[in-house]
Amino acid sequence: MIESKIVDPYVESYIKTLVPTHTGLLGALEVYAEEHHVPIVQSEIAQYLKVMLKIKQPRAILEIGTAIGYSASLMALEMQSGIIETIELKEEMYQKASETFAELKSIAPRVEVIQHLGDAAEVLQTLNGKYDMIFIDAAKGHYKAFFDLCYPMLKDEGIIVSDNVLYKGMIATNEYLVRRKITIVKRMRKYLAFLTTHPELETTVLPMGDGLAISIKKGGHA
Numbered sequence: 001m002i003e004s005k006i007v008d009p010y011v012e013s014y015i016k017t018l019v020p021t022h023t024g025l026l027g028a029l030e031v032y033a034e035e036h037h038v039p040i041v042q043s044e045i046a047q048y049l050k051v052m053l054k055i056k057q058p059r060a061i062l063e064i065g066t067a068i069g070y071s072a073s074l075m076a077l078e079m080q081s082g083i084i085e086t087i088e089l090k091e092e093m094y095q096k097a098s099e100t101f102a103e104l105k106s107i108a109p110r111v112e113v114i115q116h117l118g119d120a121a122e123v124l125q126t127l128n129g130k131y132d133m134i135f136i137d138a139a140k141g142h143y144k145a146f147f148d149l150c151y152p153m154l155k156d157e158g159i160i161v162s163d164n165v166l167y168k169g170m171i172a173t174n175e176y177l178v179r180r181k182i183t184i185v186k187r188m189r190k191y192l193a194f195l196t197t198h199p200e201l202e203t204t205v206l207p208m209g210d211g212l213a214i215s216i217k218k219g220g221h222a
């Protein structure tokens with residue numbers, strides 16, 4: 001296991017032992033991701049998303065960063081019914097995710113998954129949905145740009161979840177900084193400062209996985 005430098009490794013390992021294991025589609029995708037080195041949400045983040053979806057019960061989700069369709073499938077399986085739109089830049093990931101969603105259809109028939117292939121910075125400009133939840137899990141240096149494009153599509157009291165915001169411990173301290181990542185790190189620090197001071201949002205940053213920011217649009221409530 002790669003040390004995250006965010007949580008003490010022994011705590012992280014322990015928490016991972018408490019996360020229920022998946023069989024079926026999700027279990028198979030976890031194996032595929034491991035074998036093909038595809039970055040998918042860490043197990044404790046997956047579990048967090050499940051709990052959050054049970055509480056929030058979103059009907060419309062927008063995801064930036066499909067990869068092989070793991071997190072989208074996990075979320076679809078938590079929804080009674082609804083729609084997930086998901087954006088992926090890489091053709092081969094998009095194709096593998098198509099296979100995933102074909103299989104998902106038989107186990108989550110009331111959730112419609114709409115895939116978009118392309119750079120989220122472009123695709124987002126073509127969307128006009130309204131979403132209860134937006135999951136940002138793609139190019140870390142572009143979160144602010146993604147946010148600016150998708151925020152107008154977030155419903156009042158909707159939630160934006162941004163993954164990897166503590167990026168291997170590099171965001172919180174220069175001690176772990178890898179020099180070639182400096183632009184991403186600077187941008188992520190700016191993004192977190194922006195999110196946490198945004199007048200319409202209430203945000204919490206959780207030191208779990210690679211760091212997770214949860215922001216809720218207050219929608220008129222102070």
Ligand SMILES: C[S@@+](CC[C@H](N)C(=O)[O-])C[C@H]1O[C@@H](n2cnc3c(N)ncnc32)[C@H](O)[C@@H]1O
Binds near residue numbers: 039070142
């Ligand atoms: C961490 S993976 C997503 C994992 C997925 N959410 C999951 O947990 O199953 C990030 C994905 O974002 C995609 N990506 C990177 N930059 C992107 C962009 N500008 N627009 C759309 N997708 C992008 C990558 O190709 C990669 O597949």
